[in-house]
Amino acid sequence: MSQTAPIRSHRKPRRSASKMAFRAGVAGGVFSTIAVAGAAAPANAEPVTETTLEMPTLGSLDADLASAVSASAEASQQEALDQSLAAQENAALKKAAADAKKAKAEADRKAEAERAEKARAEAQERASRTATRTSLSAKSSSSDSVGSSSSSSSQVATGSAAAIVAFAKAQIGDAYISGGTGPNSWDCSGLVQAAYAQAGIDLPRVSSSQSSMGTSVSLSNLQPGDILYWGSRSGSYHVAIYVGGGKYVGAQNPSTGVVERSLDWDMPSGAVRIL
Missing domain, CATH: 1.20.5 (Single alpha-helices involved in coiled-coils or other helix-helix interfaces)
Structure with missing residues (x-):
């Protein structure tokens, strides 16, 4: 480089006075406008505040979703x-x-x-x-039966048997009522029990028990006061009192009441003797 060559200056060029004055005027005008606007504003005006909308966070959305899923699962269960x-x-x-x-x-x-x-x-x-x-x-x-029949016709009750037979005959005509024990209505075992009570003998209440007592006797060897039964001895369903002469007294049924009948009217199954 030539020693005589001019050296380029590194200083910034100075701004002209006119440009600086123009810029100062513009700035002054702006500030003046702001000052005038501030003076003209009402004294009690509230300051303008900024409203910020808060957006839900990702964690809050996850919690709400989990709660909804749990509630739905519980409802389904x-x-x-x-x-x-x-x-x-x-x-x-x-x-x-x-x-x-x-x-x-x-x-x-x-x-x-x-x-x-x-x-x-x-x-x-x-x-x-x-x-x-x-x-x-x-x-x-047969002649034997005739003799036996004559003997039976002449049978007369005595002692306790007489009291039993007399009581039974005295009830002829009374009504039949299931479970009846007198004094004006009877069932079959109720009548037999009451008749034997006249002789001081206490019998069971039902027919099956009455026919199970005493000693079994043949129908061809009956005596007044014997108890006749229908059915098996331990399971009889009807009882009556033999009164002699081939007849018995018993509370038959609701339609007949207490009646006296011959043995062949309704042949009994067997008999027992208690006296």
């Missing part, structure tokens, strides 16, 4: 539980109805079987009485 309980109740009701129907059918079947068995037993008893009646009728045609 409760609904499922309710449906399960309702199904169980319906099943229990159906089972109870089926069991009741089955029990009723079984009870009806047993009742029908018992009725059939009772009818069969009564038919057998009637057949047995018919056979006995036929046998006695055949015997009555």
Whole structure:
């Protein structure tokens, strides 16, 4: 480089006085405008405040979503539980109805079987009485039966037997009522029990127990005061009192009441002697 060459100055060029004056005027005008606007504003005007909208955070959204999912799951579980309980109740009701129907059918079947068995037993008893009646009728045609019949006709009750027979005959014409024990209505065992009470003998209340007492005797060897029974000895369903002369007194049924009948009117199954 030539020693005589001019050296470039590094200082910034000075701004002209006119430009600086212009800029100062503009700035002054702006500040003046701001000052005038501030003076013109009301003294009690509230300062303008900024409103900031807060946006939900990501953590809050996750918590709300989890709570909603949990509530939905609990509702679904409760609904499922309710449906399960309702199904169980319906099943229990159906089972109870089926069991009741089955029990009723079984009870009806047993009742029908018992009725059939009772009818069969009564038919057998009637057949047995018919056979006995036929046998006695055949015997009555013989001379031995005639002699026995004459002896029976002449039977006279004495002692305790007389009291029993007299009481039984005194009730002829009274009504028959199931469970009746007097004084004006009787059932078969109630009459027998009351008659024996006249002789100071305490008998059981029911016919099956009365016919189980004493000693079994043959129908061809009866004495006044003997107890006649129908059915088996330990399971009789009817009883009466033999009063002599081939007759008995008993509370038969609601339509006849207390009556006196001959043995062949309804042949008894057997007899017992307690005196």
